[in-house]
Amino acid sequence: MPMTPGMPLPAALVPDCTSEEAHRRAYKKAKADSSIFVCITRQGAQWSVVLDVISRPLVTDEAAKVLRSAVEELVATGAAAGGANFSTEYISMHQIGSEGRAREIAAAFHAAIYGLQQLQVAVPIPRQSP
Incomplete structure (x- = not known):
């Protein structure tokens, strides 16, 4: 079932971008659709998750705190044993x-x-000024 650009992907449709070509193709499609890029990649017996907001509007600082907390919890509980990188534009989690x-x-x-x-x-x- 094709997804409408701008809609979240169900787990079964998250692309496996383990190969460089698959990653390039999926990223190019997300950019063309103005969608948030998401993929998984295999690294040996473990998996990684990557999300890139690309050119979509950034989430608020308050929302970023919620997302960061969830990422930190996944690392703390060992679900992402290899750690994570987080910003309001990019999230990666490793050794899943x-x-x-x-x-x-x-x-x-x-x-x-x-x-x-x-x-x-x-x-x-309204965003608060620093």
């Missing part, structure tokens, strides 16, 4: 034990970012 778990995590963060961005559009929250 199975493809299924990596897909679940990727789909959840993909949906969360879309939902937060949709909420921000519907209910604009």
Whole structure:
């Protein structure tokens, strides 16, 4: 079932971008669709998750705190044993034990970012100046 650009991907449709060509193709498609890029990659027996907001609006600072907390919890509990990188534009998590778990995590963060961005559009929250 093709997904409409701008919609979160279910876990089964998160692309496996282990090969460089698959990564390039998926990233190019996400950019062309103005979508949030998401993929999983295999590294030996472990998996990684990558999300890149590309050119979509950034999530608010408040929403970023929620996302960061979830990433930190995955690392703290060992679900992403290889650690993680986090910014409001990019998330990567490493050494996830199975493809299924990596897909679940990727789909959840993909949906969360879309939902937060949709909420921000519907209910604009003024950004506070530093």
